[in-house]
Amino acid sequence: MQEQIIERHTIAVLVDNEPGVLARVIGLFSGRGYNIESLTVSTVSEDKTVSRISIVTSGTPMIIEQIKAQLDRLVPVSAVRDLTEEGEHIEREVALIKVAAEGPQRRESLRIADIFRARVADTTVGSFVFMVTGTQEKIDAFTELMRALGEVEVSRSGVVAIARGSEVL
Amino acid sequence: MASERMTGAEIVIKALVDLGVEVVFGYPGGAVLPIYDALFKQNRLRHILVRQEGGAVHAAEGYARSTGKVGVVLVTSGPGATNAVTGLTDALMDSIPIVCLTGQVATHLIGNDAFQECDTTGITRPCTKHNYLIKDVQNLGKTLHEAFYVAGSGRPGPVVVDLPKDVQFAEGDYEVPASAEHRTYKPRVKGEPKAIEEAVALLANAKKPIIYAGGGVINSGDKGSQLLTQFVRMTGYPCTLTLMGLGAYPASDNQFLGMLGMHGTYEANNAMHDCDVMACIGARFDDRVTGRLDAFAPGAKKIHIDIDPSSINKNVRVDVPIVGDVAHVLEDIIEIWKSKQCHTDGKALDAWWDQIAEWRSIKSLDFKQTGTIIKPQHAIRRLYEATKDRETYITTEVGQHQMWAAQHFPFDKPNHWMTSGGLGTMGYGLPAAVGVQLAHPDALVVDIAGEASTMMNIQELSTAMQYRAKIKVFILNNEYMGMVRQWQELLHGGRYSETYSEALPDFVKLAEAFGAVGLRAEKPDQLDDVIAEMIATDNAVVADICVDPAENCFPMIPSGAAHNDMLLGPEDEKAKPVSKDGMVLV
Structure with a gap:
């Protein structure tokens, strides 16, 4: 009856930067049973009146359409853009990954970090904190490799995304 | 206009007056004392003291629904606000414009678990169209004007403005804002011209069309109903209405098939099922309307007109979505229909009406009204016969009645039918009737x-007495929570778990205790007399x-069943047991 294919969409939402606006967006997702895979938010306008929320969500095409319509219906929301649907866009994430390891494992972690172009943000004799940026898949892969080398603690930013080209939202 | 300097409480009163508010339904408390003090010192606003805050919201809903204006509620912090939550949710589900002002503890106490503190904006966020917490008196006037604009425009709904007590005392500047325009909230009223043309083409070529209209037509104003009626009459197409839409098209007209949905008529539901073109106008494909989704109008091209884009393709995928206000879109549809000199397929339409006549x-x-027991349907029919020549407004509670x-x-x-459709709130009808009566003092x-x-x-009968609202509470007393009992009969082997209304009060004496008039009919031959006396009594009546x-x-x-799979009576109930999938549905 309804399409059962589950799609992953990255949605950019511009909101008035007022108290409770993030709670509205999150409450909408939990209240209506939508998925949030990743959500990031930050002020983006010069006068700090506008925030941008990047949401990665998944659902059937009908659900994705609903999510966008429901977001657009919130009073403080000024724009909703489905970056996945609208064409080419860039998605990046930043992660800080602490690896506690010694001996050959420690040296190996540094070598792998080099391959991933991760930077060393902090070091002690028993640990590194790497900063790595890239797509979700790249960070997943890097984290998995590090887990094999020692104790790992991960802090990830969630996905930020923007459309390619000269058009400005 | 120059701005004026006054306290927050005075700003509230001034803004309400400037916004054309005449009646406020409320209940005082510690966190709204400054506003009640300001109310005391003026005579422009009429305050109606309810007996519980839940009653205030329902009364405001009745007031709003019967007048087309925004209903206004004023309650205190904590329990005042939480008691209002059911009414706010009700107004959200049924798209009723309400502005609810709630008191709040002083800003420096927020978050400290102060006396009668609750997170009002947090609690009401999912059950309002929008809400505000005012922390600076300088924003108060502008926000109140914005709250009314948000509540009443687009798809109407409830808006909460939470007012900390220190803000009510603080002095600030007030002026009427030059424009109510909102920076980000801009509901769209005009439909997409291309979609409207497509809809006209589909409708003109229909062989088995149906117009399915709902509460959105009524929310669109008198013009919405006028244009709907005009369009239905000029096409000769059959029209059905949802529970919320009743009155949007005249029920006495032959083209009206009755209400559709779970308890709709056989002809309306079968026409929905068999139609080839369906125009859904200001309705939302609610589960009470659609029945089993995968068997819903399987052969139909569907047009959907709704001001709320999130209503479109939510439950049912449609072919021609039109986002816009019903009256604006219908106006365009009629104009295009005329300018293109569209003609309906007369032969096909005759065959369609023949089929409908069969249903x-x-x-x-x-x-069948026989014997010595009053049938509830008969009681309503007699009530209609006795009231049809008067200006009559009907509210209801929720259930079989x-x-x-x-x-x-x-x-x-x-605007003459007020009922809790979406949320199904028992206890809605009595306070709603009070709100309607205060808006229309001379009507029945x-x-x-x-x-x-x-x-x-029942406590709101006291409110009715205080303000001489001569409402008539017409109780179809079957001593059961009848609809629940009916479902227990249908789904749970007739085990009537907790649905018998044990220890009922004597409603006649109860009415008298409130100072109202109590009447009773036990036999069919008493019914007309009781109805006549009820109408003639210059007092509230139970x-x-x-x-x-x-x-x-x-x-x-x-x-879990489809439109063409209705139970017509008790015989069918036994013959068609409910499916397992159907059991889990509410």
Whole structure:
């Protein structure tokens, strides 16, 4: 009856930067049973009146359409853009990954970090904190490799995304 | 206009007056004392003291629904706000414009678990269209104007403005904002011209068309109903209405098929199922309307007109979505229809009406009034006959009596039928009737009720007495929570778990205790006299109509069934057991 294919969409939402606006967006997702895979938010306008929320969500095409319509219906929301649907866009994430390891494992972690172009943000004799940026898949892969080398603690930013080209939202 | 300097509480009163508010339904408390003090010192606003805050919101809903204006509520912090939550949710589900002002503890106490503190904006966020917490008195006037704009425009709904007590005392500047425009909230009223043309083409070529309209037509104003009626008449197409839409098209007209949905008529539901083009106008494909989704109007091209884009493609995928206000879109549809000189397919339409006549001949709403017990449907029919020549407003509670009222009390005009559709709130009808009566002091206002629902907000009879609101509470007393009992009969082997209304009060004496008039009819031959006396009584009346406790509400689309699979009466109930999938549906 309804399409059962589950799609992953990255949605950019511009909101008035007022108290409770993030709670509205999150409450909408939990209240209506939508998925949030990743959500990031930050002020983006010069006068700090506008925030941008990047949401990665998944659902059937009908659900994705609903999510966008429901977001657009919130009073403080000024724009909703489905970056996945609208064409080419860039998605990046930043992660800080602490690896506690010694001996050959420690040296190996540094070598792998080099391959991933991760930077060393902090070091002690028993640990590194790497900063790595890239797509979700790249960070997943890097984290998995590090887990094999020692104790790992991960802090990830969630996905930020923007459309390619000269058009400005 | 120059700005004026005054306290927050005075700003509230001034803004309400400037916004054209005449009546406020409320209940005082510690966190709104400054506003009540400002109310005391003026005579522009009329305050109606309810007996519980839940009653205030329902009364404001009745007021709003019967006038087309925004209903206003004023309650205190904590329990005042939490008691209002049911009414706010009700208004959200049924798209009723409400502005609810709630008191709040002083800003420096917020978050400290102060006396009568609750996170009002947090609690009401999912049950309002929007809400505000005012922390600076300088924003108060502008926000109040914005709150009314948000509540009343686009798809209407409830808006909460939370007012900390220190903000009510603080002095600030007030001026009427030059424009109510909102920076980000801009509801779209005009439909996409291309989509409208597509809709006209589909409708003109239809062989088995149906117009399915709802509460959005009424929210669109008098013009919405006028244009709907004009369009239906000029096409000669059949029209059905949702529970919320009753009155949007005259029920006495031959092109009206009755209400559709779970307890809709056989002809309306079968026409929905078999149609080839469906125009859904200001309705939202609610589960009570669609029945089983995968068997919903399988052969139909669907047009959907709605001001709320999130209503489109939510439950049912449509072919031609039109986002816009019903009246604006219908105006364009009629204009394009005329300018293109569209003609309907007369031959096909005749065949379609023949088919509809066949369904009609089943007479799915028929009942037999025999013996010495009053049938509830009969009571409503008699009430209609006795009131049809007057200006009559009907509110209802929720349950069997509500469905019987929708089936057996026809409405020819919009805004005369107030019922809790989406949320299904028992206890809605009595306070709503108070709100309607205060808006229309000379009209006859009847709350068609059940005995169980009446008990939920009976305290508001005291409000009615205080303000001489001569409402008539017409109780179809079957001593059961009838609709729940009906479902227990249908789905749970007749095990009537906790649905018998044990230890009921004597409603006649109860009415008298409030200072109202109590009447009772126990036999069919007493019914007309009781109704006549109820109408003639210059006071609030509770009429206790003792009806058949075993009567069930038919016809019915049982849960999980399709439109063309209705139960017409008790015989069908046994022959068509509800499916396992249907059991889990509400």
